[in-house]
Amino acid sequence: MLQPIKKKRSFNPAQILALIYLGIITMGMLLLKLPWATHEPISWLTALFTSTSTTTVTGLFTINNVTTFTAFGDFIILILIQLGGLGVMTFASLMLLLMEKTITIKQRLMIQEALNQSSLGGIMKLARRLFFFSMFFEVFFACILGVHLIPRLGVMKGLGYAIFHSVSAFNNSGISLWSDSLMGFVGDPIMNVAISLLFMLGGIGFSVMNDVWDKKKWRELNLHTKVMLTGTLIVNCIAILLFLALEYDNVHTLGQLSIHDRLWAGYFQGVVPRTAGFNTIDITQLRPETQFLLMALMFIGAGSVSTGGGIKLSTFLCLVMMIISYIRKQKEPTIMRRSISVSDIFKALTISLISMGVILVAIFILLITEGHAFDFLQIAFEAVSSFSTTGLSNGITPHLSVVGQCVIMCLMIFGKLGPLTIVFSVASRSNDLIRYPNGKLFIG
Template identity: 60%
Template structure:
């Protein structure tokens, strides 16, 4: 008798995610969503970009999609940022139904949790965080947008950009993104606050909510808060130094506008794809530095992508620990478990390998673009950042498919996709140790 096929939690998560991308594609292709005719590939790319909270576009959203179309994009961003299963849990709870073990396992996979305990509580708070920050900071944005756009349009733009920013999507309803507000304090502070908060991760928010004191925070929370602060300061200094005399970016800005632009473009690459300067006009060293920020990414269990900041910090701790002849990875008087080290190394190496394959593929198919442009586009897609030098609409159909696939990998994580293709239940066999020489 044939054995009944059962899917593991990683496989179910991937299937659900792909299903929503397909649903979004169909909705965006419908006449009520568009102002002009678009291809199925255009609709698929936009749906993928929204569900993966990336923000790369092959068409201009505001000139291509109707209000209903941009609302569908906003909903896809919300589903992709907070997680499909979290919405399913909310519906189940509202209906008074119990959450099964299998459903909890899928939620555990989606939220990257080590245990099943406290999952439902975390999901509930996740919604509270989302509603509060998107609602409150969205209202602050309306203070700036309503005088420029009118009441209804100003409120809609405020809500759309608040949702896009908190979920680290980078979608904007302006053709030139946020370059029109390059020196505006309200827009710079509110938008950056939204994507930084969304990027530090829901477990960090939950930890701050429960403990409120630095000494009581978990190691993960401390690393995320300190790491985010330090890397943003370093990025600000480097970008300001590299671009201060570039006439295409900061060189023509005066007064505080130059510092606002440097700050915003320093904070955005690890999380959201918003830009207040022309990315295509950045110097090659700046583009390369931003690629590093995009690869590092945001925090675990956040709306951002990349290999995650704590993974990057762990790898640094391992490296410096080995140089200092230490047998364990120790930071802040805490030892990082071997399982976390192996997972971090696996994620980093898988990510590098996937990025190399994607760059190689595009170098063969997209002969009109430079290496730095293609590499930047690939890393941006993998990091679900959404920044672009402007080549996205001009990519071939094959190139757009590669970028779309990279966005999916970046959102779900290379490890989740690999685990969805493997059987975790195979019997573990221990073999004798063997020695290899590494220099």
């Protein structure tokens, strides 16, 4: 009697990518639980939360990371930040190249999934460039920060802090070795400029860097690069002006500072929410309307193929142009005299709606478990910050229940991997050969 042939289980690239990140988070948890990683023992949940937050480059903590972790623990956190921000598939592809191993189609597909590319062409070149850009900017700005911090902290400590904050900023983690983040440098031009340039470079997207490196002239750049550069400038300028207008006379934030420090703080906090979780003023003292502005910026997020999170600026701009074209009764959305494909519109809508749905479900659960202790805005702020992997906090994360911490961890993982990666990892293949009759729905 013939035995039925068992079909071998195979994982698609999205599933493999998700499993790799979960593996890194687990490894990070085990390392952070080692006795020489902390000054005092931490629970398994705390180790898991910290590993998740650092690997997803979010930067939320349930403990004081400055006083809890030793130098070894900080080193583990730094490695997790680098792996999470730059991407484990980038490191894997470079290791294969260094060992002169042949990279299979399946491995290229995994790298394509990790780098969010539409084709396999130039994947390895982009991965190499990505590593080069990361190392160059991290080393360059670490030198600048080192020159600035060594006179204050000493050689070893100053150099260590410079390296840590350079890596943390470029990878958009927002994790600092100071308990008050960067509040002690609110009016420091070098720290404000260096840190903000790092997280903006990391957040604009490696595809943009690669295109600028290759072409250099504006008219030769591809559409995505032009949209990202222009959109980033416009959104950042609007965010800075709105932040200054909303908080200028708030005595708990900008109002207590000199004009010089007030302008620097307004600039820094205006550009930071879309990408990183650093702060030079007390986030818990912001006015409700300012917190809502920060939530909107965090949800929009950074650029595609970057170290930042959110739905991505290109997704947001795609939806904006879709709305404008519909109002103008145009046949198709356009941007910079180029039409936007229907598939891009569907993708942008899918990402945005899934993201909003996940955030709303998370807020609903958090209201059930944490609503007795915190108000709606505090919970919503923390949920959006977790999903966008920004890491700005209203100060409620250390006080969350076990269920609340698990919800935040799920949001961080979901935000890091991206809605489509999660969906593709669980979705079954559809049959495009089946067609159905057209139907009519009354919309609006």
